[in-house]
Amino acid sequence: MQFWLPTVFLVAIYRGQKSDAAMMRAIMLLALLVAPASCQREERDLTGSVPEKPAAGIEQSVLHPGDGNNPAPARSKYEETAFDVAEGKRLFQWFNCSGCHFNGGGGIGPALMDDKWFYGSSIENIVATIKEGRPNGMPSFKGLVPEKEVWQLAAYVRSVGGFVAKDVAPSRNDDLNAAPAENRAPTPSPFNGKGP
Amino acid sequence: MTRLRGKALLLAAVFLAGCAPYAVLEPQGQSAGSIAGLLHLFMWVCMVIWVAVVAALAYAALKRPTPAAGSPLQSAAEFDGKANWIVGSFVALTVAILAVLTLSSYLAGKTIADITGTETVTIHVTGYQWWWDVEYEDTRPDRTIYTANELHVPVGEAVKIKLDAGDVIHSIWVPSLFGKRDLIPGQHNELTFIAEKPGVYRGQCAEFCGFQHAHMGFTIVAEPRPAFDEWRREQLAQAAIPAALEQQQGRDVFLSRGCGLCHTVRGTDAGGRVAPDLTHVASRQTLAAGTLRMTMTDLARWISDPQAIKPGTKMPKADLDERELDAVVAYVGSLK
Numbered sequence: 436m437q438f439w440l441p442t443v444f445l446v447a448i449y450r451g452q453k454s455d456a457a458m459m460r461a462i463m464l465l466a467l468l469v470a471p472a473s474c475q476r477e478e479r480d481l482t483g484s485v486p487e488k489p490a491a492g493i494e495q496s497v498l499h500p501g502d503g504n505n506p507a508p509a510r511s512k513y514e515e516t517a518f519d520v521a522e523g524k525r526l527f528q529w530f531n532c533s534g535c536h537f538n539g540g541g542g543i544g545p546a547l548m549d550d551k552w553f554y555g556s557s558i559e560n561i562v563a564t565i566k567e568g569r570p571n572g573m574p575s576f577k578g579l580v581p582e583k584e585v586w587q588l589a590a591y592v593r594s595v596g597g598f599v600a601k602d603v604a605p606s607r608n609d610d611l612n613a614a615p616a617e618n619r620a621p622t623p624s625p626f627n628g629k630g631p
Numbered sequence: 632m633t634r635l636r637g638k639a640l641l642l643a644a645v646f647l648a649g650c651a652p653y654a655v656l657e658p659q660g661q662s663a664g665s666i667a668g669l670l671h672l673f674m675w676v677c678m679v680i681w682v683a684v685v686a687a688l689a690y691a692a693l694k695r696p697t698p699a700a701g702s703p704l705q706s707a708a709e710f711d712g713k714a715n716w717i718v719g720s721f722v723a724l725t726v727a728i729l730a731v732l733t734l735s736s737y738l739a740g741k742t743i744a745d746i747t748g749t750e751t752v753t754i755h756v757t758g759y760q761w762w763w764d765v766e767y768e769d770t771r772p773d774r775t776i777y778t779a780n781e782l783h784v785p786v787g788e789a790v791k792i793k794l795d796a797g798d799v800i801h802s803i804w805v806p807s808l809f810g811k812r813d814l815i816p817g818q819h820n821e822l823t824f825i826a827e828k829p830g831v832y833r834g835q836c837a838e839f840c841g842f843q844h845a846h847m848g849f850t851i852v853a854e855p856r857p858a859f860d861e862w863r864r865e866q867l868a869q870a871a872i873p874a875a876l877e878q879q880q881g882r883d884v885f886l887s888r889g890c891g892l893c894h895t896v897r898g899t900d901a902g903g904r905v906a907p908d909l910t911h912v913a914s915r916q917t918l919a920a921g922t923l924r925m926t927m928t929d930l931a932r933w934i935s936d937p938q939a940i941k942p943g944t945k946m947p948k949a950d951l952d953e954r955e956l957d958a959v960v961a962y963v964g965s966l967k
């Protein structure tokens with residue numbers, strides 16, 4: 436989609452050099468093609484919990500001394516819909532994650548917007564962190580938060596870290612906020628050189 | 632043909648009956664009364680004017696043109712005098728009618744505003760997507776009542792509602808009792824009204840606020856002072872201690888499966904402040920902001936899958952098994 440639209444446009448311009456009428460027709464065609472694309476940004480899933488089964492071996496972090504052949508985790512659908520990330524942002528306040536992690540800058544709990552991940556930065560790792568808890572003070576939310584909402588929270592935590600596409604990450608808050616909006620977070624550069 | 636007309640009439644009657652709880656034309660409170668009076672005055676005056684204008688127009692359009700005697704310019708001076716007189720008197724009439732309408736609108740506004748400051752009860756209502764948080768203010772903090780989606784007011788007394796919004800703009804409207812007033816984030820609004828007759832009145836959010844705007848209703852129960860005081864006393868109490876075994880199990884499910892992260896049940900560890908207070912939820916007449924009736928079946932439907940009933944609502948579907956679900960429904964249903 437992203438590639439063939441400009442292609443159509445270029446072809447149109449090329450043809451347009453031959454005749455004005457062809458140019459006009461091509462522009463009309465382009466407008467017709469572009470207009471419906473703006474109608475729907477994404478599909479919102481409003482059904483109840485749809486647990487996403489985590490892949491095997493997700494307890495490993497990037498720092499895990501494994502054989503180094505961990506497959507790159509597939510992107511979860513939750514970090515690809517702005518709606519789910521925004522729901523995660525609301526729940527991050529509602530479930531008082533912000534009480535310990537503040538707005539991602541860290542306080543009682545570690546910062547979630549920096550490049551350091553004790554327990555891994557993949558969405559599966561974060562889901563495991565939320566569900567199981569972590570020994571140095573991260574409480575377990577297993578059973579308290581339904582599966583789907585855990586994934587939405589994890590998707591939001593990823594957006595705080597800058598791992599989520601800018602058109603999906605939440606934009607500016609209505610109220611004052613010390614940190615820049617999630618969709619303006621810098622893209623992280625983990626020190627092992629591998630992308631997230 | 633007659634059967635068809637009969638059916639059409641029946642259908643119209645059914646639709647009109649649907650209007651009953653929202654009756655603007657059947658005011659039960661002072662503010663709504665003034666507004667309805669104004670509506671009638673404007674309607675009749677404008678109707679008479681409309682009929683007169685249409686009649687004049689029809690007369691002018693249908694009148695046979697009288698053949699002009701001699702040059703049309705001849706009688707210009709005479710005609711001008713007549714026209715001046717006619718136009719002048721209609722301008723005067725228009726000014727007079729507008730003055731009367733303006734004055735009556737001012738007087739209605741004054742009647743509504745005059746009761747401000749005479750209130751005996753102050754209620755703080757905060758609009759959220761898509762429910763109403765309700766707090767009865769009291770000078771003594773231990774006498775403050777927290778509830779949701781249902782207001783009780785004493786009949787014949789002025790009640791002040793303070794309005795705020797927690798997320799987006801909402802608007803409060805109880806057609807039988809008072810006109811609309813917006814709830815705006817960061818802006819504090821107020822309204823004062825008097826319910827003149829006991830009854831149950833339906834209210835509705837009147838400002839589009841997202842997915843479930845249409846399911847953002849509430850009820851106002853107007854009752855005599857003693858009944859109101861009794862209700863107030865009951866609401867102050869902490870949640871009922873579950874008696875039956877299933878209800879006790881339900882309380883454990885409620886506390887251990889995350890309901891308490893969002894909801895408060897006073898007297899238990901559940902202290903969430905982002906969702907309706909459930910301490911006396913079963914004493915309300917409706918469920919989920921006027922969406923369902925308060926019955927055990929509807930309660931079970933709501934808790935088992937709120938997204939099926941109000942898609943997009945901020946209450947998630949809980950991952951509960953059948954036994955946990957039955958227990959938690961039994962517990963919530965016992966919170967009278």
Ligand SMILES: [Cu+2]
Binds near residue numbers: 802836845
């Ligand atoms: Cu609304």
